Amino acid sequence: MPLLLPEALADHAPMLAVLVPLLAAPLAMLFGNRAFAYGISFAASVASFIFSMFLLARVMDGSVLSYHLGGWAPPLGIEYRVDAANALVLLIVSAISAVVLPFARTSIETEIAERHHTLFYACYMLCFTGLMGVAITGDAFNVFVFLEVSSLSTYVLVALGAEKDRRALSAAYDYLILGTIGATFFVIGLGLIYMTTGTLNMADLAQRLTGLESNRTLRSGFAFIVVGMGLKMAIYPLHRWLPSAYTYAPSAVSAFLAATATKVAIYVVLRFMFSVYSAKFGFERDTLQLIIFPFAIIAMFAASIVACYQINLKRMLAYSSIAQIGYMLLGVSMLNVTGLSATLVHLFNHAVTKGALFLAVGAIVYRTGSALLPHMAGLGRKMPWTSAAIVIGGLSLIGIPSTAGFVSKWVLIAGAFERDAWPVAVLIVASSLIAVVYVWRVLEVLYLQPAPANSTATEAPLGLLIPTWILALASIWFGLDADLTVSVSRTAAEALLNGGFGGDAAIIMGVEGRK
Amino acid sequence: MEQMTTLTFVLGHMNYWLFVVLMMTGLYIVVARGNLLKKVVGLNLFQAAVFMLYISMGKVAGGTAPIFTNNPAETYSNPLPHVLILTAIVVGIATTALGLALIVRINETYDTIEEDEILALDHATAQKEIDAVAKLGSDGGDVK
Numbered sequence: 001m002p003l004l005l006p007e008a009l010a011d012h013a014p015m016l017a018v019l020v021p022l023l024a025a026p027l028a029m030l031f032g033n034r035a036f037a038y039g040i041s042f043a044a045s046v047a048s049f050i051f052s053m054f055l056l057a058r059v060m061d062g063s064v065l066s067y068h069l070g071g072w073a074p075p076l077g078i079e080y081r082v083d084a085a086n087a088l089v090l091l092i093v094s095a096i097s098a099v100v101l102p103f104a105r106t107s108i109e110t111e112i113a114e115r116h117h118t119l120f121y122a123c124y125m126l127c128f129t130g131l132m133g134v135a136i137t138g139d140a141f142n143v144f145v146f147l148e149v150s151s152l153s154t155y156v157l158v159a160l161g162a163e164k165d166r167r168a169l170s171a172a173y174d175y176l177i178l179g180t181i182g183a184t185f186f187v188i189g190l191g192l193i194y195m196t197t198g199t200l201n202m203a204d205l206a207q208r209l210t211g212l213e214s215n216r217t218l219r220s221g222f223a224f225i226v227v228g229m230g231l232k233m234a235i236y237p238l239h240r241w242l243p244s245a246y247t248y249a250p251s252a253v254s255a256f257l258a259a260t261a262t263k264v265a266i267y268v269v270l271r272f273m274f275s276v277y278s279a280k281f282g283f284e285r286d287t288l289q290l291i292i293f294p295f296a297i298i299a300m301f302a303a304s305i306v307a308c309y310q311i312n313l314k315r316m317l318a319y320s321s322i323a324q325i326g327y328m329l330l331g332v333s334m335l336n337v338t339g340l341s342a343t344l345v346h347l348f349n350h351a352v353t354k355g356a357l358f359l360a361v362g363a364i365v366y367r368t369g370s371a372l373l374p375h376m377a378g379l380g381r382k383m384p385w386t387s388a389a390i391v392i393g394g395l396s397l398i399g400i401p402s403t404a405g406f407v408s409k410w411v412l413i414a415g416a417f418e419r420d421a422w423p424v425a426v427l428i429v430a431s432s433l434i435a436v437v438y439v440w441r442v443l444e445v446l447y448l449q450p451a452p453a454n455s456t457a458t459e460a461p462l463g464l465l466i467p468t469w470i471l472a473l474a475s476i477w478f479g480l481d482a483d484l485t486v487s488v489s490r491t492a493a494e495a496l497l498n499g500g501f502g503g504d505a506a507i508i509m510g511v512e513g514r515k
Numbered sequence: 516m517e518q519m520t521t522l523t524f525v526l527g528h529m530n531y532w533l534f535v536v537l538m539m540t541g542l543y544i545v546v547a548r549g550n551l552l553k554k555v556v557g558l559n560l561f562q563a564a565v566f567m568l569y570i571s572m573g574k575v576a577g578g579t580a581p582i583f584t585n586n587p588a589e590t591y592s593n594p595l596p597h598v599l600i601l602t603a604i605v606v607g608i609a610t611t612a613l614g615l616a617l618i619v620r621i622n623e624t625y626d627t628i629e630e631d632e633i634l635a636l637d638h639a640t641a642q643k644e645i646d647a648v649a650k651l652g653s654d655g656g657d658v659k
Contacts, residue, residue: 148606166624195572374648
């Protein structure tokens with residue numbers, strides 16, 4: 001996949017992928033013009049997407065890129081380090097952002113007061129910047145800074161849902177409290193690591209940590225980081241903020257967050273578990289097998305069962321997200337290349353699937369004003385295209401063959417068999433059957449129940465349908481042609497399990513000559 | 516003699532003990548208090564504890580403030596944790612400001628900033644939704 005960029009842009013692609021949306025944020029707000037704000041945000045997302053594609057194409061063979069900010073060499077200077085794992089995450093985040101923005105342009109008309117639209121775009125861009133930054137940076141403290149950039153704007157984005165439902169405010173507040181506790185735990189963890197090693201550069205940390213397996217400060221640092229990021233990614237018992245935040249946020253925000261925010265948090269945990277610390281650490285293996293593994297299994301079942309009882313479709317999808325995070329963590333806890341690549345494949349496939357589902361629900365909310373299941377009776381005939389997208393997303397969520405969800409579950413089960421853990425494979429299939437129940441509930445309401453006689457719902461406008469269908473078709477495409485996702489994930493998983501953040505990296509410098 | 520060394524160890528790490536106490540106090544307030552404003556105060560204490568952790572570890576025995584002088588023999592404290600924590604302070608202020616702004620909005624719409632009252636109101640709203648939907652099932656009401 002040769003992707004050509006002018007040399008000046010190619011050299012600075014890692015920086016530009018983050019910088020462009022960061023600059024778009026104040027510009028979107030500055031002129032107070034909605035069309036301009038939308039235009040510049042969309043352009044920035046597309047630009048970031050192109051840079052991410054370019055980066056992924058360059059690291060697909062397993063090489064590592066290192067970009068020194070301002071030409072200051074690491075470990076003193078801040079470094080952006082790109083390998084297959086974070087290039088994949090960058091691609092997901094920027095692609096979803098570029099797809100969701102056109103949807104947001106139409107959907108926020110009914111959900112957010114007009115005077116707040118430019119602010120919405122600014123917050124959205126900041127959130128996007130933060131997520132990209134977290135994924136690309138090779139500096140541990142930089143992760144925290146970008147994490148907070150994205151989190152703070154996420155709280156605002158969720159609270160914007162208060163226009164329609166005041167519960168968005170309490171949801172945003174809960175998210176703020178728990179998110180801040182998570183981020184602060186993360187900083188404490190970083191502090192403990194810094195205390196022992198005196199460095200914050202991830203590649204440098206990896207080197208200095210070898211041989212310190214029995215150091216207690218490092219162990220508690222690891223615990224703080226895992227719990228802190230666990231809060232951000234809604235790992236099973238720490239998921240309390242997620243359902244309300246996704247339910248009451250504006251539709252476009254729900255779709256964007258569900259597809260990206262938790263995924264980036266998972267990426268951070270992977271990075272710390274395998275690149276900074278490594279699987280050689282006994283306490284890490286114990287954490288994965290004795291704590292993460294059971295919680296992942298519980299999440300797969302408990303969250304799926306809770307999802308079956310929801311009458312709000314958005315809340316049902318939110319609970320389903322918690323279950324899907326269980327699958328991703330299950331892949332990590334297998335500690336083999338196949339399991340880890342299942343995590344990364346699912347990261348990608350679930351982003352596409354959940355994005356499509358949340359967008360389709362957003363289109364229904366746009367037309368009927370309600371996300372409650374009983375209000376959707378008979379919409380299968382009134383809104384055929386939107387409903388069809390829900391069908392595709394639902395099938396992919398279950399993991400029916402020829403959808404993206406099937407590919408990730410296939411790889412996950414292969415990982416379980418590699419470890420001779422066939423009961424785990426059975427559990428994966430069993431929990432997928434629960435997904436059949438809640439997806440069927442939605443399909444039954446949409447297609448088998450008669451529409452109320454006075455229903456005036458009509459098909460959603462094209463501005464909403466096109467983004468929804470891009471993601472719906474993508475979740476079929478990546479189910480049929482899984483070569484790209486699986487091979488990139490495998491490269492990434494191998495690199496992660498090797499540890500050390502890639503060793504020698506191809507250095508692309510910011511400023512020439514200063515080393 | 517051994518007791519003496521334990522005592523010096525305990526006293527010598529006073530900053531860290533205080534960090535633990537302050538951190539747990541803050542976390543306890545966040546979890547245990549029902550008043551949204553008090554939760555934010557607790558969150559602030561919790562974050563302030565982390566500032567203390569970082570600044571403690573930057574201290575070099577006998578070191579002065581890390582300001583460049585022409586004397587090469589001068590010992591400095593490690594300035595990096597200070598810089599890191601400046602960033603964290605800024606983040607903390609932004610979080611507090613946003614938290615307070617949300618509380619103002621919550622107070623406007625809910626008329627209370629007590630967590631259990633807000634929960635009760637939210638539950639009432641949810642119950643109303645369920646009732647309305649149940650009614651919809653019986654008389655096939657309006658979709659809008």
